């Protein structure tokens with residue numbers, strides 16, 4: 001019996017590799033978290049990744065049962081959080097995301113890894129919501145071409161080296177406060193935001209504890225259940241927002257992630 005999703009949503013995730021929309025936050029909570037993020041942005045550009053290691057509100061959000069219960073329905077009862085990131089498209093910005101599989105460069109295996117993409121602003125059709133190729137999580141991991149294109153939001157501008165014309169994409173618009181889940185091998189991308197508001201996606205990567213990092217000694221957070229595998233160094237909750245020890249752990253976690261993403 002699933003905890004939060006319906007049986008047909010769980011079956012849909014297994015068949016298609018994604019599930020949306022899932023209601024998570026009430027409007028006032030969505031606004032509060034948006035303000036928290038924007039307060040961080042106004043003070044320290046570049047500190048958005050893995051905010052849960054240095055900000056208690058972000059730690060609480062990655063543990064929120066309204067997010068973690070649906071994740072448990074597709075991943076199982078023991079859950080680690082590998083990272084927290086943001087895909088933010090500014091109003092009328094040309095930035096886009098090319099079609100790719102997340103599994104390509106992360107080094108995480110096996111692929112029991114799921115992204116919760118939480119909208120902290122409206123992510124309707126004009127904002128360039130994610131587009132999914134249904135069922136592509138059952139494909140192998142394909143090679144990608146690094147385009148390094150300026151407007152591409154991916155680290156290398158990578159695009160999957162596969163002809164996708166025969167596989168229609170499904171747009172995944174979300175209202176503010178809703179989220180989608182997608183599998184780490186699912187092919188997905190997105191178009192530019194042509195609205196006058198920011199499109200803010202909070203992107204939380206969850207995985208089962210038997211997953212290994214094949215590239216570096218990596219860190220994670222135990223979100224639920226237990227980790228009997230010990231493949232990741234488990235990091236504690238921030239006791240103090242932006243404290244010295246917290247910032248040091250954060251810098252170390254980011255450095256490891258950079259090494260994982262850029263080592264081939």
Ligand SMILES: O=C(O)CCC(=O)C(=O)O
Pocket residue numbers: 087097102115117128129130188189190201203
């Ligand atoms: O937000 C987007 O447009 C893309 C997000 C993405 O690629 C991801 O979460 O893996």
